[in-house]
Amino acid sequence: MNDVEAIHARSRSCLDAMNRGDIDAVMDHYTDDAMLMFSGVPLVKGADAIRRHWESVDQADREAKLETLEITVEGDTAYEVALFEVVSVDDEGLEHQTSGKNVVVWRRGDDGRWRLNVDICATDF
């Protein structure tokens, strides 16, 4: 498996963990000093704060999809450019769709695994 394939696999396993609400598995994908930068949310810095962010999101009725446009690897850093779609169902059973753009800066750890160091999402509307 080359670096691009490894990052694809990590990207998919992170998304799968988000979609099934497995926060421990999600957090295995972030570096300790990662930054989460989402539309509608001020900067979230560091693994503890990112864990609290994901714990606050109701995963039960939410599914995210990602379409990767580009992965570029340079040494132990890589970046991924993607489009995303999130479908969620609110307490009254109404469906909401969100779409947007996502850039991830991946960093390879000493253990050889790639982790999200910057995760920025800009919604389309």
Add this chain to the structure above:
Amino acid sequence: MNDVEAIHARSRSCLDAMNRGDIDAVMDHYTDDAMLMFSGVPLVKGADAIRRHWESVDQADREAKLETLEITVEGDTAYEVALFEVVSVDDEGLEHQTSGKNVVVWRRGDDGRWRLNVDICATDF
């Protein structure tokens, strides 16, 4: 001037060009196949489309500020993480403030100049 200083300088000159509404100078900072990914705007791909985006923004009563948090260089690719603030005045003279997060993937061209290859901005609210 090292790479980080060169990128800082390019980042500042790009912002200055935006703030004075000099679209030709702004466009000198983007690669031909750059992607602009802003909150509230679907993906804008390629220099021609990015030019039309910036031409559509009223620069006269708009000022953007950028606080760079991090610049990481790997070969001919670099990424910059920043916070931004935009103050604009509408037709009725009312001031609007926007703040958010910005990640730029910079690429060094054959001419040695750094250009924005991906420019993603996520507003805080």
